[in-house]
Amino acid sequence: MVKEQPMWYETDYVRNLIPMLTGKAVRGISDSLNVPRIFRGEPALITTASWLDAMLENDEKRALLITDDFTEKYAKRVGDSLERVGFEYRVWSGARPEVPVHTIEEGAKVCEEFKPIVVYAIGGGSVMDTTKCVLVRYDRPNLNLFLILPLDPSIGLRKKFKYFICIPTTSGTGSEATATSVVTNDLVEPPQKVVVQVPDTVPDIAILDPYFVKDMPPFLTMGTGLDAFAHSVGSYVSNFGSPLIDAINLTAIEEVIKYLPRAVKYGAKDMEARAHMQMAATTAGIGFGNSTAGIDHALGHAFGKVYKVHHGVSVGLFLPYSVAFQAKILDRWEGLARIFGVELTGEDREKDLQIILQAIKDFIHCVDGPVCVKELKNPVISEDEYLNKLEYAIDYADKDVVRLLSSRPLNRQQIAKIFEYAWDGKDVDF
DSSP states (O other): OOOOOOOOGHHHHHHHHHHGGOSSSHHHHHHOOOOOOOEETTTHEEEEHHHHHHHSSSGGEEEEEOTTTTTGGGHHHHHHHHHTTTTTEEEEEOOOOOOOOHHHHHHHHHHHOOSSSHHHHHHHHHHHHHHHHHHHHHHTTTTTTOOTTTSOOOOOOOSSEEEEEESSSSSOGGGGSSSEEEEETTTTTSOOEEEEEEGGGGOOOEEGHHHHHOOOOOHHHHHHHHHHHHHHHHHHHOEEEEEEHHHHHHHHHHHHHHHHHHHHGGGGGGGHHHHHHHHHHHHHHHHHTSSSSOOHHHHHHHHHHHHHOOHHHHHHHHHHHHHHTTTTTTOOGEEEEEHTOOOOOOSOOOHHHHHHHHHHHHHHHHHTSSSSSSGGOOOOOHHHHHHHHHHHHHHHHHHOHHHTTSOOOOOOOHHHHHHHHHHHOOOEEE
């Protein structure tokens, strides 16, 4: 598990191969849609338990519920639904924020002891990502988690367990609908976020019950909501779309624009907004999980880890720069005009792009999110601190797998320039 060798996407073979797969023509030849079964609403827990009851023999009814310290409080509610159909269950609350590598080993040992047939992840992105990696280590212990190539359709999971179920307690990461896990390599200083992509780890079931997200505080609601916003916008303006994925991403963007401000302002008093944002996050997860995230995620992964900024806030901050960078070779951003309710001139391309970029910035501002580093409130970053650590952020962004998937090739010098512009919000002009 120790990351002493490059990640799968840091090898020369993959770094040379992936750019050849990003062209529209290549994507048109072969495509797939990998999604979970979704049970939504208040009955979702009971519906899931009834489904499992029908699918499993009595001697297979063992469920492990993986949580962190905060989401452990939800475990009994889930466990009660399972006990009604004869399940034995155990809770492991050892998941930690940002998924440090040692927690994966700990979780795999718990699985070896209990031998669950069903595994639930109850929590935000870190809990769900921890569980994905734990399941790989449990089911395929001889595989190097960091060298699994996502180009293969399967690594043969589900021999020791049968079903993987996610219950998101935040509305943003979309991890309940993707094969992606973001793990922290805390063996380097500063720690580095790395991406693990295993097709088999798309959950079998996603449970979307607004009860589990109703009490999110305003900052977390804003940050996770901007993560969903960046997922869908970044994916839509890329070259990885298809008619179906485009429709999914546009729906997610529309839902976030309509319901995130309400969810931030009213919280649990507006359960309609909570429910819609929960579905929007999953929809955005399906969108980028079956295409790609924008380079805002390569930049945001690096920025967030180096400067200790919330992931959703980080990727939201870099979204306008990401869209502007891709716009130099693609016109897909024009499709956002209807969603934002703005009118383009149709004659002046640069002016039209500025209209779209301003609409993105205005939306981020309306939920009290930043669009440049100087605007950050949590935490406040001085210019000296920003510049002193910038080389780490540039290096990490350059190594990030999302950088390789950019429709427009992105090199180290351009990454450095975007980070420079992001200090005070200068428009990308290259």
